[in-house]
Amino acid sequence: MTKLLTAIGLMSGTSMDGIDVALLRTDGEAIVERGPFQGFGYEKAFRDRLKSALDMAKSIRDRQERPGDLADIERELTLRHAHAVKAFLQAHGLSATDIDLLGFHGQTVLHRPDEALTVQIGDGVLLARETGIDVVYDMRANDMRHGGQGAPLVPAYHAALARNVPGDRSPVCFVNIGGISNLTSIGRDGVIVAYDSGPGNTLIDQWVETHAGIPFDQGGMIASEGRVLPALAGLYLDSPFFHATHRRSLDRNDFLPPAGSDAELSDGARTLAYVAAAAILKSAGHLPAAPVLYIICGGGRLNRIIMADLRDLAARQGADVLSAEDAGFDGDAMEAEAWAYLAVRSVKGLPLTFAGTTGVREAVTGGVMAPGR
Ligand SMILES: Nc1ncnc2c1ncn2[C@@H]1O[C@H](COP(=O)(O)OP(=O)(O)OP(=O)(O)O)[C@@H](O)[C@H]1O
Ligand SMILES: CC(=O)N[C@H]1[C@@H]2OC[C@@H](O2)[C@@H](O)[C@@H]1O[C@H](C)C(=O)O
Missing domain, CATH: 3.30.420.40 (ATPase, nucleotide binding domain)
Structure with missing residues (x-):
């Protein structure tokens, strides 16, 4: 055994x-x-x-x-x-x-x-x-x-969890909305494609900390009082990061928060929540096949505005969005679980990363x- x-x-x-x-x-x-x-x-x-x-x-x-x-x-x-x-x-x-x-x-x-x-x-x-x-x-x-981006590493674990996703729906796409977001698509053939997908919560955290003195926008409450400023959203979503032919991993400082004069508090939070959601769909556009189901983990799934925007944008492509919990997982625990899983793979000499996840030359x-x- x-x-x-x-x-x-x-x-x-x-x-x-x-x-x-x-x-x-x-x-x-x-x-x-x-x-x-x-x-x-x-x-x-x-x-x-x-x-x-x-x-x-x-x-x-x-x-x-x-x-x-x-x-x-x-x-x-x-x-x-x-x-x-x-x-x-x-x-x-x-x-x-x-x-x-x-x-x-x-x-x-x-x-x-x-x-x-x-x-x-x-x-x-x-x-x-x-x-x-x-x-x-x-x-x-x-x-x-070995030529990889050094991130994301969580996809090997997402692929293990994908075996337990209820229903027979593929490609299924796990999305982690942490400070930065990343996604892992697992196709019917088990092939994994993964990469960092854009800014996640960090911009929102920085915005509300600077302008309201609080560490994050709980539940998306501040965002819920604002409106999306298209020009400001465009500054982020038109970044070469989304248009490049190769996917690259992100540093926390690759995207910076807006200047105070760009928006008032709630419009800024609303716009950045939209950016977090739209970035994921935009990046998913580089996948070999469009996902039919997105499973969302990480703290961003607790921001109702991000989730509503994601549902709306995914529905336009005929895809559903579930929180990790609705899919039977724990959205707060997933990254820490992944690091436990990877540690076991490491001592067994099994690959942590693959050409399709970090662009490494070979697993x-x-x-x-x-x-x-
Ligand atoms: N109740 C909540 N409502 C809205 N946002 C929340 C809530 N709880 C946490 N968050 C957001 O989630 C963030 C933390 O998410 P998470 O722990 O997944 O990130 P991380 O693991 O630090 O980042 P990364 O995955 O990029 O390494 C917080 O900084 C905050 O912005
Ligand atoms: C260099 C680094 O720490 N990157 C993190 C960051 O946070 C999210 C995203 O960017 C992801 O690529 C990575 O973390 C996750 C856990 C990963 O490697 O899978």
Whole structure:
């Protein structure tokens, strides 16, 4: 019988809102048993520290460099992950010996795929020492060494989940609306095509933080009071990113928020919600076949305006839109689950990325192992 491993995935995403922790039992292939999930939010002071890390990282030319305070921030981030793991284990009546592996993403502070440079801070060796559990980390680098974009990595997991999508509908397209959005289309033949699809929540977060002092537009409440400004939306949707013949992965700073003079608060939030939805449909236009079903995960699915726009735009192409929950999944947990799944694939030497997902020359594995005991 295939051996299942118990792994915990740890994701601190581009939104920089906290650490997502999810447990998974899997063979790294078709068998996926989802366990508990817990989010550990960052308080504003640490979010601000992570934002300052992005500025410090701009000067990095070699991915081992840690200019300014970056080494200190990396250590603090890692210790916060160790604390999250311990709290998660305690909350669920588990001990470190119940866990075979941690899949550790760390925090992306710089992503320049055109220069084959991607930097995630997060010290896997320290995390292994602090938790006593084997850690697989740095899962993007090997993909880039082989000509890939270094992102997205979640598609291998989306493909495993696609086997459990109710009904026989294909192509099905998983969309993650995080800080940035990415999509994975899985065709009837099982062929996976995936890429970053555009700005997600980051622009909305930056807009409402600057102009209302709140970290995000809960439920899309602010957007619901505004109207779409077509000229402003066009500034984003006419970007060469959407028209290029090759799909490329995105850095958090590739799209910047509007200037304060471009809109008042609610119109800005409304327009950026529309941009998030329209970007996905626009990018999906580069898929080999139009999806018939979109399954939406990530925090953006909780913005009702983004979801309404997505439903409207997809309906024009005869496609349906479901939230991850309506399809039987957990939209908050999916990326952390993916990092657990990828960690198991890594120790088994299975590919993490494929030509159709990151543009890597050939399917490659990845990740670095730090032994915990
Ligand atoms: N209730 C809500 N209503 C509206 N938006 C929400 C809600 N909850 C979360 N979000 C949005 O989702 C974001 C977090 O999403 P998520 O955790 O999927 O992103 P991430 O994993 O950090 O990013 P990425 O996938 O790009 O790495 C928040 O910053 C916020 O904008
Ligand atoms: C370099 C990096 O961290 N990219 C993130 C970011 O956030 C969403 C999108 O851009 C995606 O490509 C990726 O994360 C997901 C988890 C991934 O690699 O699948």
